[in-house]
Amino acid sequence: MKKTVIRRAFALFLTLPLLLSLAACGAGEIPVTEPAGSASGTESPDPLDPTVPTTAGSVPSPVIIGKAEAADLMERFTAESVAEAPADARFREDLFRFAAEIFTQIYSRDGGNKTTLISPLSILTALAMTANGAEEETLREMESVLCGAGLTLDDLNAYLHTYLNALPDSDEASFAFANSIWFKDMEGFAVNKEFLQKNVNYYGAGVYKAPFDLTTVRDINQWVAAHTHDIIPSLLNDLDESARMVLINALVFEAKWASPFDSEYNVHPDSFTGLSGQTKTVDQMTAQERIYLSDATCRGFMKPYAGGSYRFVALLPEEGVDFNEFVLSLTGEKLSALLTQPKYEKVNIKLPKFSYDYDQSLVEALKALGMEQAFTDRAQFGGIGQSSRDAGFMISDVLHKTHIDVDNEGTRAAAVTAVMVVGATAVPRPEEIHEVYLDRPFVYMIVDSENSLPLFIGTVTELGD
Numbered sequence: 001m002k003k004t005v006i007r008r009a010f011a012l013f014l015t016l017p018l019l020l021s022l023a024a025c026g027a028g029e030i031p032v033t034e035p036a037g038s039a040s041g042t043e044s045p046d047p048l049d050p051t052v053p054t055t056a057g058s059v060p061s062p063v064i065i066g067k068a069e070a071a072d073l074m075e076r077f078t079a080e081s082v083a084e085a086p087a088d089a090r091f092r093e094d095l096f097r098f099a100a101e102i103f104t105q106i107y108s109r110d111g112g113n114k115t116t117l118i119s120p121l122s123i124l125t126a127l128a129m130t131a132n133g134a135e136e137e138t139l140r141e142m143e144s145v146l147c148g149a150g151l152t153l154d155d156l157n158a159y160l161h162t163y164l165n166a167l168p169d170s171d172e173a174s175f176a177f178a179n180s181i182w183f184k185d186m187e188g189f190a191v192n193k194e195f196l197q198k199n200v201n202y203y204g205a206g207v208y209k210a211p212f213d214l215t216t217v218r219d220i221n222q223w224v225a226a227h228t229h230d231i232i233p234s235l236l237n238d239l240d241e242s243a244r245m246v247l248i249n250a251l252v253f254e255a256k257w258a259s260p261f262d263s264e265y266n267v268h269p270d271s272f273t274g275l276s277g278q279t280k281t282v283d284q285m286t287a288q289e290r291i292y293l294s295d296a297t298c299r300g301f302m303k304p305y306a307g308g309s310y311r312f313v314a315l316l317p318e319e320g321v322d323f324n325e326f327v328l329s330l331t332g333e334k335l336s337a338l339l340t341q342p343k344y345e346k347v348n349i350k351l352p353k354f355s356y357d358y359d360q361s362l363v364e365a366l367k368a369l370g371m372e373q374a375f376t377d378r379a380q381f382g383g384i385g386q387s388s389r390d391a392g393f394m395i396s397d398v399l400h401k402t403h404i405d406v407d408n409e410g411t412r413a414a415a416v417t418a419v420m421v422v423g424a425t426a427v428p429r430p431e432e433i434h435e436v437y438l439d440r441p442f443v444y445m446i447v448d449s450e451n452s453l454p455l456f457i458g459t460v461t462e463l464g465d
Helices: 002-025 089-108 120-131 136-147 153-166 193-203 214-227 323-328 332-340 363-369
Strands: 173-184 189-191 206-210 245-256 267-273 279-289 292-294 298-304 310-317 347-352 354-361 385-387 395-406 410-421 434-437 442-448 454-460
Touching: 089 120, 089 136, 089 153, 089 323, 089 332, 089 363, 089 454, 120 136, 120 153, 120 173, 120 193, 120 245, 120 395, 120 410, 120 454, 136 153, 153 193, 173 189, 173 193, 173 214, 189 193, 206 214, 214 245, 245 454, 267 347, 279 298, 292 434, 298 347, 298 434, 310 434, 363 395, 395 454, 410 454
Parallel strands: 173 206, 347 434
Antiparallel strands: 173 245, 189 385, 245 410, 267 279, 279 347, 292 298, 298 310, 310 442, 354 395, 395 410, 442 454
8 A cells, every 4th residue: 555655646746747737838738648549540659669759649648758757657567467476495595695695795895884784685676677688698697696596587576576565564664665667768769568567567667768867867866765755865866878777676664663762761872882993972772682693603683673574683793703704704594594593582782773874886796796797788688678779788887775774763774776777382491691782893684574584784883973
């Protein structure tokens, strides 16, 4: 329901200029969209046809285009039924693997800024949509990075379709996602309908034809803001002349703690020693939780959100374990073992309040994982479409932008990825109470409770002014 309301609200935003123009027309000429099979005996021009200019009379959408704004083409697409593929061991193994690989690659390349936050799920979704237009070696490389061993892109499409739509969304813990494909209104450029239809079927992608000028930048930023509840207000500053398509995923998560921290009794000034060695005073939130995590290198905890469908996870390296080495040692197997085998034991915690933005180009990290050809002029994306002006298509950038707020009430987090194309009963024993005080750099995640798969994963290495 929430996703439908957001889409309708965005459609209303795109429709407003029409209403204003009709009011301005008065007794003058009113633009008319002629339906297919009208009395004139002619069919409405296809907005995907490169020979058709984008005008009010040629687009089956109540939007005046010209060079003003994007045309919402969803009237031409109806999502077709696709096979369901509920999360199983293969999918969980692959998502843990991808989350660990992309996270460690980004962390290792992030220079002095080690406070990071990514959404592996957002990145995977945007790239999977793009891969639906890849062919031959480009497709093989993308499948290797995105799907791992034993899965195909078709498998991944089905898994992501089912998983994204099955993630709980309630008033207590809200999760929403949206996908869109924007392509340039340009003579000689035709997008394959099969490519668009597949992404509509599996990802519910909105389809927009746009002039790729500053009005398109505005429209994309408005779309991003609407689908992240204004947590991420914008994504782009401009669009390069060579840009042909932008594929976008947006995720937003907002939830209250199942047990909030009392602001009077459980929030106190305390110290946090950053990766730089500097100690600063921050607001530390204290509580006793009942889900403890540990292995030879770290200890941590899970703190449930209201409703029980999601959990916050924190991992603190043991004393003497180098933080950078700990982060780079994280593998899919290690994350899976930690998150799927918790101990239901008491743990006293300290969790600092924190809030920050993060953005990063993912190109070099993806190249390092083996997705190389997609970023070269040898890329094979014939499945996207054809252009008389271009020898082919390639990915010029993969932009990733996130934001998170963690306080005594709960958590707000959002992510956008844009692909730019140029318990048990036992014998009672004395109970040990563990301690995980996040007063130095730590790794954290937001996971779904059923599968323990990370929706977001990040590091906090510096806090305070």
